[in-house]
Amino acid sequence: EKGGWDSFMNKEIHEDPAAVGNTLLGRFNTSGDIVLDEVRIDEDVFRSIDKIIVVACGTASYAGLVAKYAIEHWVRIPVEVELAHEFRYRDPILTPRTLVVAISQSGETMDTLMALRHAREQGSRVLAICNTQGASIPRESDAVLYTHAGPEIAVASTKAFVAQITAAYLLGLYLAQVKGTMYRDEIHQILDQLKAMPEKIEWVLQTQSDSVHEAAKRMIDAHSFLFLGRHVGYPVALEGALKLKEIAYTFTEGFAAGELKHGPIALVDEGEPVVVIVPSARGRDSLHNKVISGIEEVKARGAFTIVVAEEGDPDAERYADVVLWRPVCPTLLSPLVDVVPLQLFAMDMAMLKGYDVDKPRNLAKSVTVE
Numbered sequence: 001e002k003g004g005w006d007s008f009m010n011k012e013i014h015e016d017p018a019a020v021g022n023t024l025l026g027r028f029n030t031s032g033d034i035v036l037d038e039v040r041i042d043e044d045v046f047r048s049i050d051k052i053i054v055v056a057c058g059t060a061s062y063a064g065l066v067a068k069y070a071i072e073h074w075v076r077i078p079v080e081v082e083l084a085h086e087f088r089y090r091d092p093i094l095t096p097r098t099l100v101v102a103i104s105q106s107g108e109t110m111d112t113l114m115a116l117r118h119a120r121e122q123g124s125r126v127l128a129i130c131n132t133q134g135a136s137i138p139r140e141s142d143a144v145l146y147t148h149a150g151p152e153i154a155v156a157s158t159k160a161f162v163a164q165i166t167a168a169y170l171l172g173l174y175l176a177q178v179k180g181t182m183y184r185d186e187i188h189q190i191l192d193q194l195k196a197m198p199e200k201i202e203w204v205l206q207t208q209s210d211s212v213h214e215a216a217k218r219m220i221d222a223h224s225f226l227f228l229g230r231h232v233g234y235p236v237a238l239e240g241a242l243k244l245k246e247i248a249y250t251f252t253e254g255f256a257a258g259e260l261k262h263g264p265i266a267l268v269d270e271g272e273p274v275v276v277i278v279p280s281a282r283g284r285d286s287l288h289n290k291v292i293s294g295i296e297e298v299k300a301r302g303a304f305t306i307v308v309a310e311e312g313d314p315d316a317e318r319y320a321d322v323v324l325w326r327p328v329c330p331t332l333l334s335p336l337v338d339v340v341p342l343q344l345f346a347m348d349m350a351m352l353k354g355y356d357v358d359k360p361r362n363l364a365k366s367v368t369v370e
């Protein structure tokens with residue numbers, strides 16, 4: 001059933017392109033507009049939504065963070081992202097105009113299920129982004145947007161993550177369409193760029209795995225890793241850090257690159273591995289330069305730098321011990337490609353250490369207790 005792969009995780013990472021592609025399938029009418037047929041919430045209700053709260057745990061919550069950057073930008077309504085287990089204990093502000101989005105691969109995560117029950121009791125509508133047909137979370141939600149990643153067996157989530165992000169983009173662009181916050185052409189242009197992402201992910205898988213492997217071999221004895229990113233690179237850093245700690249049992253910390261000077265740089269010493277996601281230099285010049293200067297600072301303190309950057313970025317190359325290239329793509333969509341080398345990296349590290357990448361110790365595929 002592994003179809004010739006040495007592990008489910010390896011197979012599933014290589015299914016990232018299909019997970020994105022299949023999640024987009026059948027979601028457009030002949031004019032190219034988004035139609036979310038299976039989402040049974042009235043367009044009028046969507047039009048009235050003035051706030052989104054994403055509730056999720058672990059990897060799914062990082063997909064939610066990516067959704068925040070994209071949806072706030074496209075739809076101009078506030079998006080909060082909250083760990084499901086924190087959500088209902090702080091008496092969150094929920095109204096009939098709040099849309100709660102519950103993201104879950106398994107659809108059985110008890111913390112997320114309890115959060116959505118609480119939201120519905122308070123009169124908010126709940127939309128589930130879920131990978132498992134008929135699971136408890138979609139069953140108890142007002143609407144479901146299924147991710148079509150296919151069954152995910154490895155405990156560490158990979159293809160489900162890129163599918164969740166894709167579904168969140170679709171939701172955001174759909175809201176922009178019904179609320180009229182963007183021109184139709186603009187939405188269509190982003191959708192075209194989104195449809196091109198599977199090919200770009202495939203390119204990363206085909207061309208970057210040797211560099212990933214080199215980084216893993218050189219850092220095999222490291223006791224800890226720092227992951228830095230800014231803007232949408234921040235949730236990618238969090239996810240890269242989680243993957244590595246889950247399956248390679250290494251202490252990792254993911255944080256927003258801007259925080260470096262506010263504390264974490266104290267950890268940087270000779271040989272400390274630091275993984276950095278660098279935004280494209282196109283358009284957002286200042287952010288690019290700020291992240292580059294962060295790399296320069298950790299490099300000056302002896303860090304071993306593994307840098308994810310846009311193809312041909314000369315600044316990234318200057319300060320990187322290993323560069324992992326991303327093909328050119330819009331910044332908001334870049335998490336779909338940037339997370340891929342980090343998934344491969346975690347898997348390589350775990351394999352080099354001789355661990356079972358599919359069944360890490362102490363973890364269950366779905367956490368059905370609170």
Ligand code: M6R
Pocket residue numbers: 057058059060103104105106107108109112155156157158246363365366367
């Ligand atoms: O099935 P869910 O998406 O609700 O699961 C949420 C988390 O338990 C899950 O993402 C967990 O963090 C994974 N082990 C990540 O690889």
